[in-house]
Amino acid sequence: MGEDRSKKQSGLVAVLREGVSIIQMIFFKEVKMHLHNTHRDKEQKTISMLAGAITNELFGSPNPEPTFTRFLQEQQAVIEQEMLGLCVNLSHLRRHITDALRIQALCDNQEKREQSNALVIADKLGILLKEREVPLPSTFMSMVREIGEQHQLIIAPVQISSDEDKSIIH
Secondary structure (H helix, E strand, O other), X not given: OHHHHHHHHHHHHHHHHHHHHHHHHHHXXXXXXXXXXXXXXXXXXXXXXXXXXXXXXXXXXXXXXXXXXXXXXXXXXXXXHHHHOHHHHOHHHHHHHHXXXXXXXXXXXXXXXXXXXXXXXXXXXXXXXXXXXXXXXXXXXXXXXXXXXXXXXXXXXXXXXXXXXXXXXX
């Protein structure tokens, strides 16, 4: 019985992590668009790497590859400046980021992983909505499906009638 529960929890954590990844992708796209509009002098590759670095910094998942760590050091001032402006520049994503970071922390806790400082960083940057409650898994995934569909990253399931369901089988 305990093994079934453990498998269900593990499956739930995997699904929730996918949801967090979708929010990260949306954040990356939005940061990249913002950077493209504000740093017109930079090459597209640099814009993409900056967006990746900012995303990784916010979500506590730095890229350990030497090329990326070197880029992070070279562009540290730009990355820090952009991170300080996230609260204003991407304010429309604050609730999604807050929920994703909290779910990420819950997943890390469930899997007994080392906690990142992502919540602390988001709070210091003014992105974290402290008064917002931690979402239930179903609420979080509904939000992920909705925003993922808006950003054309996922296609929400379409409910079919029982007649349509039967016609598929026969």
